[in-house]
């Protein structure tokens with residue numbers, strides 16, 4: 001798995017990180033990181049939403065991408081883009097109403113124990129959408145930023161006290177800019 005294929009988790013919240021499964025959005029269509037249903041399952045696990053990759057169908061992947069783009073467009077409204085569309089709000093609300101992953105009781109020799117029921121993709125999309133509702137509808141929305149690297153385009157919540165964070169990741173985009181400034185200074 002190349003670096004480009006790796007998922008990005010610099011957004012500060014699952015719903016913001018989910019929009020980072022498209023990279024380089026300044027390119028037409030961007031760079032799709034959820035290339036197949038299995039990639040969606042891997043993302044859910046790497047995002048910490050579930051302990052094991054859920055089984056994903058092609059329909060799950062299509063639904064996930066639809067939710068992701070609705071969340072992305074709504075996040076962008078915080079950056080001064082077009083006003084929120086009713087259709088996007090409805091998509092997020094529909095998924096946010098979906099029951100989240102659950103646990104079930106098991107009787108073990110040591111007594112009753114709760115164990116997670118293997119998560120379904122719809123239950124995980126419910127988690128992501130509920131997170132989007134909390135982010136977009138709360139005070140944190142004002143903390144939304146786009147990475148200052150024009151080639152990057154990832155969104156993140158700036159939770160720094162000064163509110164002056166510019167990069168999705170200092171080690172990726174931040175250090176790259178420092179290197180470019182250094183090179184042009186040397187020249």
Ligand SMILES: [Zn+2]
Pocket residue numbers: 147148149152153154167168169172173
């Ligand atoms: Zn960046």
